[in-house]
Amino acid sequence: MKQSNLCPKFEKAVTLLSQRWTALVIYQMLEAPQRFGEIQAAIGISGKVLSDRLKDMEQEGLIKRDVYPETPVVIEYSLTEKGRSLETVLRDIENWSQDWIEVDQQSNTGS
Amino acid sequence: MKQSNLCPKFEKAVTLLSQRWTALVIYQMLEAPQRFGEIQAAIGISGKVLSDRLKDMEQEGLIKRDVYPETPVVIEYSLTEKGRSLETVLRDIENWSQDWIEVDQQSNTGS
DNA sequence: TATTAAAAGTTACTTTATGTAACTAAGTTT
DNA sequence: AAACTTAGTTACATAAAGTAACTTTTAATA
Numbered sequence: 001m002k003q004s005n006l007c008p009k010f011e012k013a014v015t016l017l018s019q020r021w022t023a024l025v026i027y028q029m030l031e032a033p034q035r036f037g038e039i040q041a042a043i044g045i046s047g048k049v050l051s052d053r054l055k056d057m058e059q060e061g062l063i064k065r066d067v068y069p070e071t072p073v074v075i076e077y078s079l080t081e082k083g084r085s086l087e088t089v090l091r092d093i094e095n096w097s098q099d100w101i102e103v104d105q106q107s108n109t110g111s
Numbered sequence: 112m113k114q115s116n117l118c119p120k121f122e123k124a125v126t127l128l129s130q131r132w133t134a135l136v137i138y139q140m141l142e143a144p145q146r147f148g149e150i151q152a153a154i155g156i157s158g159k160v161l162s163d164r165l166k167d168m169e170q171e172g173l174i175k176r177d178v179y180p181e182t183p184v185v186i187e188y189s190l191t192e193k194g195r196s197l198e199t200v201l202r203d204i205e206n207w208s209q210d211w212i213e214v215d216q217q218s219n220t221g222s
Numbered sequence: 223t224a225t226t227a228a229a230a231g232t233t234a235c236t237t238t239a240t241g242t243a244a245c246t247a248a249g250t251t252t
Numbered sequence: 253a254a255a256c257t258t259a260g261t262t263a264c265a266t267a268a269a270g271t272a273a274c275t276t277t278t279a280a281t282a
Binding site: 020046049052071073 | 268269270271272277278279
């Protein structure tokens with residue numbers, strides 16, 4: 001027994017955005033098109049999960065994958081219009097976080 | 112090796128919102144304070160996970176839990192100011208979903 | 223020419239999160 | 253006393269995410 005009263009479009013949007021890492025990947029690509037390794041380094045995601053997410057997001061039409069047959073080959077991910085249209089959502093979350101989130105300073109200063 | 116360049120507040124906000132069900136629970140409570148069983152029925156979440164989420168969200172200060180010692184006892188969950196301040200985010204997602212999400216009509220009409 | 227180096231993934235395996243269904247506890251109605 | 257309701261909890265099964273080592277391709281280096 002699993003069923004809701006919710007609007008299916010809204011439900012799907014929420015499901016999309018609550019996939020772990022998806023929002024951060026989009027946020028990262030708002031700045032510029034990015035390569036696999038750049039995204040990995042920027043948000044601290046494993047290769048395996050990033051690979052999965054990029055496939056999902058491409059499938060959903062949020063991003064596109066371009067191959068530049070340079071040497072060595074460059075593969076670049078960038079937002080589609082649909083992906084970019086999430087910018088307002090991400091900016092809202094950004095603003096909200098500044099107003100409402102407390103970060104517990106886990107001071108990690110060795111030596 | 113897991114570390115990012117991101118603003119910790121933003122990162123925490125995203126982590127919060129990408130917990131499965133959290134956004135839907137808040138969305139549901141935007142309408143009115145709700146009881147456990149109402150939330151369950153409205154969004155189709157299991158008792159176990161709803162219980163976990165409500166605890167997390169209370170911990171984060173997004174919701175509060177009120178006990179009315181009526182008979183039988185009524186336990187009501189409602190948004191705090193912090194929780195309610197997520198309304199803009201949720202409304203943005205709602206609007207975005209209407210503009211950009213396609214729902215594949217899996218017609219389920221028996222008989 | 224063999225060796226070492228990226229970049230972009232993939233694979234096998236472990237850990238964590240989520241889902242399911244049955245069960246509990248307190249008070250209530252029959 | 254037996255059955256019902258609400259608000260959960262428990263034990264167990266499945267799915268998603270994390271880790272680290274490995275593969276492939278092309279190139280620059282020794």
